[in-house]
Amino acid sequence: MRTKGLRGELAADTAIGAGNVLDRVLAHGADPHGPGLTFDTCVDGYPAERPLTLGQLDERVAARAAWLHERGIGRRDPVAVWATSAADMVLSFLALTRLGAIPALMNGRLRPEIAAEYIRRLRAVGVLADAAHTEALAGHDPGAPLLGQPAEAGTGDPATAPAPYRHHDEDPVVITHTSGTTGVPKAVLHSHASLFAATRHLLSMPQAQGTRRILNALPAPHTATVLMVNQALGNRAEMLLLSEQSGQRVLDAIQRWRPDGVFGFSVTWAELARFDLTGYDLDSVRLWFNTGDASHEPHVRRLVAVGSRDVVTRDGVTRVPGSVFIDGLGSSEMGHSMFHITHTTETNRYGRCVGRPYRFTRVAVLDPDGTELSPGQVGWLGIESPSLFRGYWNDSVTTHRSRLRGWYLTGDLVYADDEGRYYHLDRAVDSVDAGNGKRFYTALSEERILAACPDVTDCTVVMVAGGDGVVTDVLLELAAGADPDTDRTDAVRAALGDDVGATLRRVVPVRADDIPVTVTGKVRKVALRERYLTESPS
Template sequence: MATPTLLSPLEVLRQFDAHDFSIDQFFQARLRRLSEQPMVEYQGSVTTWQSCAEQADHAVGWLLGRGVQAGDRIGLMAYNHPATVVLLIACARVGAILVPCNPEFEAREAQYIFEHAGVRGVICSTEALSKVQEATCLMSPAPWQVVIEQDQPDGEMSLLLQWQCSPPDLLTRTGTADSTCMIIYTSGTTGFPKGVMHSQRSYLLTAEAFVHRMYLQPDERLMCVLPLFHINALMYSLGGAMACGGTLILIRRFSASTFWQQAAQTRATEVNVIMSAAAILARRPIQEFDAQHSIRKMFLAPLNRDLLDTFQQRFHVPVLIECYGMTEIPGVLSNPFMGPHKLGSMGCISAHPDPAIERPQVRVIDEDGQDLPMGEVGELAVKTPTLMQGYFKDPEQTTASFKDGWFLTGDLVRRDADDFLFFFTRKKDIIRRRGENISGAEIDSAIGSHPDILECASIGVASDLGEEEILLAVVPRPGTTITPEAVHAYAQLQLSPIKRPRYIVMVESLPHTGSMKIAKFRLKPADHLRRQATDFSLQEVQP
């Protein structure tokens, strides 16, 4: 059988009418061509493009009936569900802003996000309802809360049923390309998450660029196992599926034991994973592998030789693409799909398929903002059309993140002769765990509030699953006898599983700078601390 001819990324995009980079026009351009084609598949049910459009009409009417206006923020604390796709399209039409939140967060963590964003209402999975209620109970005015699938205990109908009962709105088209469509909260060095604002334009530019990054075809079936509160799932999987006109295979939550079975049953052709999930898949019993799967390309980072060999040779996935991205600047660097591939690299500049679209630019600079020669380590600075609009209600932090118009990533990198970039380390107090940026300052603040703790410091240490694990060094308050087990129990009350330390070690003192700040860099390398620490790996979060 002849190998089908691949369309170029630009040919894929030009199958559809041109749009003005508003999500509504983008969606309508695809609807006109694909109305009866499957857009989302979820747990055996299929939502066509036409069905999604009709649901979005009802959702717009429902939002307006609730008094939602352009610029209003709508919280989302849910596991993956097709309603999120509809909600994104409906909010974009109204000009409202989606504020996704991890459903695994504790109420305290969700409270900060919802209060800071000033959400008008929150849509959630049933499992998250009690946390949403606790997180929003002190807000004034109190946000409304609606569960997606099941009726609430107080008798209010589920979101899906409310949409069905709401008159459709066919006229409202308030949102524009420059309207903020989402605020994604990401941890920062201050200890408080920052709300990254993205416009409809930057969302769509990122989505269309992903067609180029993974050479997506019109019949692509993208399996989405990552959560839709993260840019990877929202912009790359969902956005990429819409951009190429393919089908999004939506999985409620990642399950390593059923991953290959789901891949085979759904006939998925592409999937995005984080390294820790890939490492777990590589270690699962081979009996769980289903050789009938159709996955031909996988998007993940970072990638090492063992994982590359395992997925290509044992799991028969031909193409694995290593990349780099941040919530603030999605879709800037990637290993080229057609090659060359440099294992262990962040890749090189990944441009939009349309040459008329501004190309991203990167620099490697020193502390004074001067360009460094090839091979020297410096901070990665970026200019890109997918750049965030700024941090919500934080102009000072927004200004501090730029130097002479260049966004400062806080990542130290080096560039080779072919303009591929290689990650070295981070300038900021960020721990990269399970694909998430976790603020060390937030951990220190939460656990340091224990009355028996004088001070503590969290750092990232190497993980056998890739990326990092969290080690917490604790100085007990004089006269107390707190144990690692007590600290771990306190962490369970204060932090969501992804932020809880795996290693806890009691120390007599911590190093300090001249200004009496804890000098975390002096704790690394932390091999001696890890050897002394209590390992709580059996209670550790699984991705």
């Protein structure tokens, strides 16, 4: 089934891509008084959370494009953007791509020395940094001049902005970065066509419930936010973008703004699971959409128990209690989640199942030589998709190392069942070769512990292989009111199973702040392995 109207026209438009969605939506006759975007901070005199119409959004983007053009920024110029607010990130992206430049969006939580080195490696022609990050760069040499603050660019005259750049499919349109689990993050390049491939597919399909009024709780500098902004513009949907994604901030925004869909990463759902959600008004939410790391079963179950959704019955469409959670597996490099599985209160397929691939992609489970494995066999996840990134900016070595026999290797270990569903077991670097053909998985172990221990809201499993075999430590984040002195060792060992349970060294209650995380909230298991390898049991 193909959609008609504006969404269908956009899906069929060969000129549209990730770098010009705003311009093409207007060119196809979208109402300038219709929805643009809403930000949680003020924008050029517009107060926080006041919606910008499509026409106002275009004007604010044109003002920034004019300001940047006056400073010599043009096509193919990489410009680093380091800021905190979603408005600074998204408006800078839209303005720079309007000029044919290449925005390099940077997470505001990067350490200054890492940020400076990252910008140097970009060989950027300039840097846009807000006041806090301009100060943070003082004393560091990013190898590029500071152009000013992103909000300053809003003082440009939109009437003097050059005509929008005409993109080619392979034109670079954005550089985002990985989480940086081991140091300087990798710079991920997407093209005009690659970052729109998934959006084009979705626009050609009927619009899903929960995508008309969206709360974006994804990190603003991430590839996922660029994707969701373009999807919202193409769907003519309302979208509020949050600059900070803590659980309390998200819950407050849901109650205040009443979205029908909330988009985020698994770390946000884990934070929400720490709250008693029945104490919040979440009835407006029909859809929770997860991308990045796959989510854990107990977190999903808590979310689908609240909100409401539409179902088709003999009496027509009926609103029923309980929302929908769409899970999957994605990354900056993939350009969009590659898999999807839908959960409601009535579904029961968990166990790290990430579902089936989207129709625009091909996936395979591979052995180390790139040979495809049969269902049930665990191997490396290989992806082939038009949505894939175009390489790591200024790093051909790492780009080519990520390819094997035509497949992009994601670094994940998975298996498929006989019905074409895929199951994510772990990141390869976090798993452990236990010898004798056995491999142990941290993510799968965490899933099992959370499912077995209802007074645990989150957990981290650390496995280290040494001369005496594998040693496993389990770090538990307890629910409010849970007794930290309770010995949960037997319950955890039983959840892990005989093989992994035999390696268990200790079970330690921790606070969320005790766990080292990346700028996007992923647990830095490499740092934990280094820490727990050298520590003796307490």
